[in-house]
Amino acid sequence: MKRTPENCPQVLSALFDVTDGHTMSVAAEHGAYSRLETGAGARIFGRSQFEIIEDVFASGIRGRGGAGFPTGMKWRFVPRNGEKPVYLVINADEGEPGTFKDHFIMDRDPHSLIEGMIIAGYALGVRTAYIFVRGEMLPQIRRLNSALQEAYEAGFLGENIKGTGYNLDIYVHRGAGAYICGEETALINALEGCKGQPRLKPPFPAISGAFESPTVVNNVETIAALPWIFEHGPAAYKALGTSMSPGTKLFSISGDVAKPGVYEIPLGMPMKEFFDLAGGVVGDLAGCIPGGSSSPVLSSDECDDATMDYECMKELGTMLGSGAVMPFNTTRDPVLMLQTLTRFYSHESCGQCTPCREGTGYADRVVDAVVAGKGRMGDVEFIQDLADQFEWTTICPLATADAWAIGGFLKKFRSYFDAYLDKSDEKDAGRDVASLQPGGFW
Amino acid sequence: MSKVGIAEVQPQDLTLEGVAERMSKHQARIDELVRRYPVKRATLLQVLWLIQEEFGWVPRLGIKWAAGIAEVSPVHAFAVTEFYTMYKQVPPARWHIRVCQTVNCLIQGSEALIAHLEEKLGIACGSVTEDNLFALERVECLAACGNGPAVQIDDEFLYGPEELNQHEDGWHTQAADVDRWIERLRAEAAAHPEWETVDQLGGIILDSLGHPGAPKASGSPNQETYAAAPPAINLNAEGANGKITVHALIAPECSKLVFERSDDDLGFSEVGAIDPSTIKGPPGPKTVTFDDRVDIGKTVYYRAIAHSGNRVATPSSSIAITTEARPEADTEYNLKVLSDEKSGKENGGKKEVNADIAQASEKTANKEEGKK
Numbered sequence: 001m002k003r004t005p006e007n008c009p010q011v012l013s014a015l016f017d018v019t020d021g022h023t024m025s026v027a028a029e030h031g032a033y034s035r036l037e038t039g040a041g042a043r044i045f046g047r048s049q050f051e052i053i054e055d056v057f058a059s060g061i062r063g064r065g066g067a068g069f070p071t072g073m074k075w076r077f078v079p080r081n082g083e084k085p086v087y088l089v090i091n092a093d094e095g096e097p098g099t100f101k102d103h104f105i106m107d108r109d110p111h112s113l114i115e116g117m118i119i120a121g122y123a124l125g126v127r128t129a130y131i132f133v134r135g136e137m138l139p140q141i142r143r144l145n146s147a148l149q150e151a152y153e154a155g156f157l158g159e160n161i162k163g164t165g166y167n168l169d170i171y172v173h174r175g176a177g178a179y180i181c182g183e184e185t186a187l188i189n190a191l192e193g194c195k196g197q198p199r200l201k202p203p204f205p206a207i208s209g210a211f212e213s214p215t216v217v218n219n220v221e222t223i224a225a226l227p228w229i230f231e232h233g234p235a236a237y238k239a240l241g242t243s244m245s246p247g248t249k250l251f252s253i254s255g256d257v258a259k260p261g262v263y264e265i266p267l268g269m270p271m272k273e274f275f276d277l278a279g280g281v282v283g284d285l286a287g288c289i290p291g292g293s294s295s296p297v298l299s300s301d302e303c304d305d306a307t308m309d310y311e312c313m314k315e316l317g318t319m320l321g322s323g324a325v326m327p328f329n330t331t332r333d334p335v336l337m338l339q340t341l342t343r344f345y346s347h348e349s350c351g352q353c354t355p356c357r358e359g360t361g362y363a364d365r366v367v368d369a370v371v372a373g374k375g376r377m378g379d380v381e382f383i384q385d386l387a388d389q390f391e392w393t394t395i396c397p398l399a400t401a402d403a404w405a406i407g408g409f410l411k412k413f414r415s416y417f418d419a420y421l422d423k424s425d426e427k428d429a430g431r432d433v434a435s436l437q438p439g440g441f442w
Numbered sequence: 443m444s445k446v447g448i449a450e451v452q453p454q455d456l457t458l459e460g461v462a463e464r465m466s467k468h469q470a471r472i473d474e475l476v477r478r479y480p481v482k483r484a485t486l487l488q489v490l491w492l493i494q495e496e497f498g499w500v501p502r503l504g505i506k507w508a509a510g511i512a513e514v515s516p517v518h519a520f521a522v523t524e525f526y527t528m529y530k531q532v533p534p535a536r537w538h539i540r541v542c543q544t545v546n547c548l549i550q551g552s553e554a555l556i557a558h559l560e561e562k563l564g565i566a567c568g569s570v571t572e573d574n575l576f577a578l579e580r581v582e583c584l585a586a587c588g589n590g591p592a593v594q595i596d597d598e599f600l601y602g603p604e605e606l607n608q609h610e611d612g613w614h615t616q617a618a619d620v621d622r623w624i625e626r627l628r629a630e631a632a633a634h635p636e637w638e639t640v641d642q643l644g645g646i647i648l649d650s651l652g653h654p655g656a657p658k659a660s661g662s663p664n665q666e667t668y669a670a671a672p673p674a675i676n677l678n679a680e681g682a683n684g685k686i687t688v689h690a691l692i693a694p695e696c697s698k699l700v701f702e703r704s705d706d707d708l709g710f711s712e713v714g715a716i717d718p719s720t721i722k723g724p725p726g727p728k729t730v731t732f733d734d735r736v737d738i739g740k741t742v743y744y745r746a747i748a749h750s751g752n753r754v755a756t757p758s759s760s761i762a763i764t765t766e767a768r769p770e771a772d773t774e775y776n777l778k779v780l781s782d783e784k785s786g787k788e789n790g791g792k793k794e795v796n797a798d799i800a801q802a803s804e805k806t807a808n809k810e811e812g813k814k
C-alpha cells in the first residue's frame with residue numbers, strides 16, 4: 001500500500017509494509033539500532049546529553065500526541081542529573097476517536113520506538129522508562145514485550161549498554177480502559193496505581209511527575225521519529241514540512257474515504273491532496289474532522305483551502321491534534337455524529353471537576369432529546385450555552401474538547417439540527433430543564 | 443455491564459487465603475512487578491489484571507488481596523477497579539464481543555452491525571447469552587478506525603479476513619465476518635469446554651533488575667559515568683563599532699565558560715571566562731556572550747571551552763573573524779565572520795557571513811537617532 005506522496009521520505013512508515021518488520025532481524029536489515037554504534041564519531045553514545053537534546057530541538061519536531069508542543073523545548077527544561085531519577089513515560093494510550101497511528105507503530109515497527117526511547121533515555125539521563133499502553137491493546141503489548149526481549153538479548157537494554165556505562169530498563173504498563181489516561185498527568189496517576197484523573201499543573205511533569213520525579217511524557221510517534229532524525233541529521237528533518245511545522249507526520253484517515261489507513265505526509269500538504277492519496281472521498285464531501293474528535297469540524301468549503309499543519313488548522317479555528325482525519329459525505333447526519341461525541345465525552349469524563357462531570361452529561365442528554373424527536377425551540381442555543389460554560393473551566397481539556405466538538409457541529413451544520421427541531425412535536429414547549437439537569441437524572 | 447448486584451455474585455466459598463493460594467502460581471510475575479516501580483502502589487493495575495487472568499473477573503476478595511500486594515487500602519483498590527472500564531466485576535461470559543460505537547465507526551456502519559449481532563445472539567447490548575458463551579457490549583473508540591466498525595473479541599482485534607489480529611489495510615468488518623467467528627467459537631466451545639486463560643500482561647520479561655533504587659539495580663544513571671561533558675555549541679559572532687561579540691550556547695549544568703583566541707587557529711590562549719550563574723533567565727540552556735577588540739586588518743580565531751564542575755568538555759570548533767578597515771571615517775573597522783561553527787564542523791567549508799551590513803545600518807540608525 002502506498003502510504004506516502006512522491007518524494008516524501010518514510011521517517012516513520014518505512015517498515016509498515018515489510019513482512020516481519022516487527023522482528024529485530026528484519027528491522028536491523030533496515031537500519032534499526034544502527035544509530036547506537038559506539039566509538040569515535042558515534043551519533044549517540046559518547047556524545048553529551050546536551051548536544052543530543054539540542055539536536056532534537058534543532059529538528060523542530062513537535063509532540064505528535066495532539067498538543068504539538070516542541071519536543072526539544074520540553075526536554076530542555078528537565079532537571080537532569082539531579083538527586084531524583086528522571087523517568088521517561090511513553091504515552092501509548094491511543095484513544096482519541098479516529099486515531100490509530102500508534103497502534104500501527106507498535107504492531108509493525110516496535111523497534112523504532114525502542115531505539116527512540118534509548119536515544120531519549122540517554123539524553124535525559126533516564127534509568128527506567130515505561131510504555132503506558134491502553135488496556136484494549138493487548139496484542140500490541142505482546143508485540144512490544146517480545147521486541148523488548150529481543151532488544152535485551154542484543155544488549156541494547158539493561159546494564160552497561162554496549163559497554164558505554166549507560167543503563168536503561170523499559171517496562172510495559174497496561175492501562176485498563178479510560179480515555180482520559182491519554183492526558184499526561186492522568187497517565188502518570190494511572191502509572192502510579194491510582195484513578196486516572198488529571199493533576200493540577202504546575203508542577204509540570206518535567207519538574208515533578210511520576211513518583212514525584214522529573215518525568216518526560218512523549219507520544220509513541222514522536223519518539224519513533226528520533227532514529228531517522230539522528231540518521232539524517234536535524235537539518236534534514238527540519239527541511240521537511242513547513243517552517244513552523246517541520247517534519248512528516250502520520251495521519252490516520254477513516255470515514256468516507258476510499259482507502260482508509262495510516263499515511264505519512266510532510267506537514268503542510270493540502271488536505272485535498274491528502275484525500276486523493278487516500279483514494280479520494282466517497283460521495284460529496286460535507287465536512288471533515290481534521291485532528292481527532294476534539295478538534296472542531298471543518299465544512300467542505302474550509303477543507304478546500306486547508307493544509308495539514310498546526311498553523312493552518314489553528315487559523316481555521318480547529319487543530320491538527322493527533323492527526324485523525326475523518327471526512328464525511330452529504331449522506332451522513334451530523335446530528336447523529338455529534339450525539340456519539342457528546343456521549344463519548346460524557347462517558348469518558350473522569351468525574352473530578354464539576355463542570356465537566358455534570359456539564360458533559362447534561363449536554364449529551366439534551367442532544368439525545370433532540371435526536372429522539374423531543375427537541376424544543378432554543379435547544380441549539382441551550383446546548384451551546386452549556387458548552388460555553390464548561391469550556392476552559394476544568395483541570396484538563398476534556399470538557400473543552402467536548403465544547404469544541406459541540407461548537408463546531410452547531411455552527412457549521414446548524415440546519416440539520418433545526419430540521420430535527422422542526423419535526424419535534426414538542427418544539428413549542430419550553431425546555432423543561434429539571435428532567436435533564438444533573439441530579440434530576442438519578 | 444450487567445444489572446446483577448455485585449454483592450450477590452461474590453463466590454460464597456472464596457476466602458482471602460483461597461485467593462492467595464490461587465495466585466501463588468503467578469508469584470514470579472508479581473515479584474517482577476514489585477521490582478519495576480519505586481512504590482508498590484504502582485503495581486495495583488497490573489496485579490488486578492493478574493486477578494482477572496486467574497479468575498476471569500475481579501471478585502471483591504481479589505481486589506482486597508491486590509490491595510495487600512500494592513500496600514494500599516482496600517477502598518483505594520476498589521475505587522481504582524471501579525474507575526477503569528476493563529475490570530469485570532461480575533463473572534463473565536466466555537467471550538466478550540466489543541463493538542465500537544463512536545463517530546468514525548458510526549459512519550462506517552456500527553449501528554447496523556450491532557443490530558445484526560443483537561439479533562444473531564438473541565441478546566441486547568450489555569447482556570450475556572443464555573449459554574454464557576458471549577457477552578455483547580458497545581464501547582467507545584478502539585483505535586482501529588481504519589477497519590471500522592471496529593470489533594474486538596476478548597482482547598483480539600477483528601481487522602482482517604481470516605485470523606484475529608491479522609491486520610489488512612482497508613478491510614472493513616462485515617456482519618458475515620463476525621458471524622463466522624461466532625460459529626467458530628461455538629464449535630470451539632463444543633470441542634473444548636474448558637476455558638483457556640490468556641496472559642493479561644502480554645508476556646512481560648521476568649528477570650529485570652528493577653527501578654533505580656531496587657536492590658539489584660544500579661541507581662540513577664549519572665551522566666558523568668557514560669556521557670561526554672557538554673561542550674559549548676552554536677558558536678557565532680557579530681561586530682559593531684569596533685567591538686566583536688562572540689556568543690555560544692551552553693548546557694544548564696555548565697559552571698564556567700572560557701573563551702580563547704588565536705591568531706593561527708592553532709595556539710589558543712584564554713581571553714576571558716564567564717560564570718553562567720550570573721546570567722539571568724529561565725532554566726535550561728543559556729546563551730553566553732563575550733566582547734573583545736582586535737587590531738584592524740587581522741584575522742583571529744575564537745573557540746569556547748565549557749566546564750561543568752570538574753569536567754572539561756572538548757573545545758567548540760573555532761570561528762574565524764577578519765577585521766577590515768571601513769571607508770567611512772568614523773568607523774574603526776569592519777568585521778567579516780569567515781566561518782561559523784556548524785558549517786566548519788560539518789562540511790569543512792568556510793561560510794562567509796558579511797557582518798558589516800548589519801553594523802552599517804545599525805550605525806546609521808544610531809546617527810539618525812542622534813540627530814533627532
